[in-house]
Amino acid sequence: MTSNARLQQRLLKHSQHRQTGVALITMLMIFAIITIMTADSTERMGLDIRKTGFYLHNAQANEYALGAESLARQILFDDFEEDAKTSANDHLTELWNSVIIPVEYNGGEFEIVIRDLQSRYNLNNLLDEDGKINPDELIDFNALLSKLSLASNAANNIADWLDNDTTPIGYYSEDTSYLNKTPGYRAANQSIVNSSELLSVAEIDFEAYRILSPLVATLPSMTQININTAPISVLAMISGKLDPEKIVTARELLPDGFTSTQEFLESEMASGAGIDEQRISVNSEYFEVWIKSQFQQQYAYLHSVFYRDSRDGRIVLLGRTFSRPLDSALHNPFTQASSVDIKNDIKADSSDNQQSL
Ligand SMILES: [Ca+2]
Ligand SMILES: [Ca+2]
Numbered sequence: 001m002t003s004n005a006r007l008q009q010r011l012l013k014h015s016q017h018r019q020t021g022v023a024l025i026t027m028l029m030i031f032a033i034i035t036i037m038t039a040d041s042t043e044r045m046g047l048d049i050r051k052t053g054f055y056l057h058n059a060q061a062n063e064y065a066l067g068a069e070s071l072a073r074q075i076l077f078d079d080f081e082e083d084a085k086t087s088a089n090d091h092l093t094e095l096w097n098s099v100i101i102p103v104e105y106n107g108g109e110f111e112i113v114i115r116d117l118q119s120r121y122n123l124n125n126l127l128d129e130d131g132k133i134n135p136d137e138l139i140d141f142n143a144l145l146s147k148l149s150l151a152s153n154a155a156n157n158i159a160d161w162l163d164n165d166t167t168p169i170g171y172y173s174e175d176t177s178y179l180n181k182t183p184g185y186r187a188a189n190q191s192i193v194n195s196s197e198l199l200s201v202a203e204i205d206f207e208a209y210r211i212l213s214p215l216v217a218t219l220p221s222m223t224q225i226n227i228n229t230a231p232i233s234v235l236a237m238i239s240g241k242l243d244p245e246k247i248v249t250a251r252e253l254l255p256d257g258f259t260s261t262q263e264f265l266e267s268e269m270a271s272g273a274g275i276d277e278q279r280i281s282v283n284s285e286y287f288e289v290w291i292k293s294q295f296q297q298q299y300a301y302l303h304s305v306f307y308r309d310s311r312d313g314r315i316v317l318l319g320r321t322f323s324r325p326l327d328s329a330l331h332n333p334f335t336q337a338s339s340v341d342i343k344n345d346i347k348a349d350s351s352d353n354q355q356s357l
Pocket of ligand 1: 083
């Protein structure tokens with residue numbers, strides 16, 4: 001073999017080695033890319049599985065809450081049937097007023113709290129059928145706010161928020177004043193749907209709202225105060241001549257509370273107090289239900305308002321929310337929101353309300 005032929009053979013071998021090396025590196029690169037893609041895909045799949053699990057568990061927790069709502073509805077209907085056989089009234093030692101905790105079923109659980117909304121003063125009682133303020137109701141409401149040491153104009157300002165005219169009886173409490181705010185808004189000039197509206201009323205700040213909101217309700221029709229369930233502040237509104245603490249003591253001694261308004265009116269504590277029988281009751285038709293449910297690590301909170309017809313026990317759902325409304329932050333028996341959290345919620349909620357007005 002000539003030296004030239006040997007050189008060509010060496011060059012050929014070298015070229016073959018280089019090609020093998022390039023092929024190996026290419027294969028390794030492809031393998032690395034596939035490995036990276038597989039790892040990324042596995043991670044995404046893991047995230048998708050966790051997200052799907054989250055949605056499924058969350059949906060399941062919501063279903064548990066709705067199941068609990070059905071149970072609460074049944075408890076209220078059972079109470080109606082029981083009332084027909086026994087005391088025919090609603091009082092604090094009945095089953096509906098017990099906290100139902102916790103009911104466990106098939107990996108999930110829920111808790112229920114039912115509250116009587118006629119234990120509170122219905123703000124919409126301030127309005128008469130013509131959308132004007134009922135002067136007698138306003139006097140009593142003003143008495144409640146005075147006892148709570150709220151601003152002297154608070155009752156009139158709330159009345160302006162409700163009445164259908166734009167002439168202020170309060171202090172800077174009609175459209176012309178609110179439109180000068182940033183952002184501007186108008187008074188509702190109609191019945192209140194949610195007590196958080198009070199935060200838009202002149203001179204009702206967070207502290208006033210915190211004090212007032214557990215004592216008021218926003219019900220769609222004129223309601224009476226249930227003397228078996230009302231707290232002292234609300235009982236005091238019935239008549240300035242009543243001793244509300246005496247009423248609470250007396251009803252606690254009665255196993256079934258006052259069984260009729262007549263029984264209460266004929267008692268020594270009510271004599272000479274000039275009570276208007278039309279304003280009190282021993283029965284309730286409006287209830288709110290607080291529910292907390294859990295499935296795996298997901299929680300759901302539900303607030304529902306029921307009307308129970310006192311004639312036939314028919315129960316109607318008036319409203320329900322899964323979100324955390326302002327009232328929830330303050331009154332939800334299951335949440336432990338801090339004052340800072342609540343104030344932040346109020347700012348957000350108030351801002352949302354104002355923007356939507
Ligand atoms: Ca009852
Ligand atoms: Ca008005």
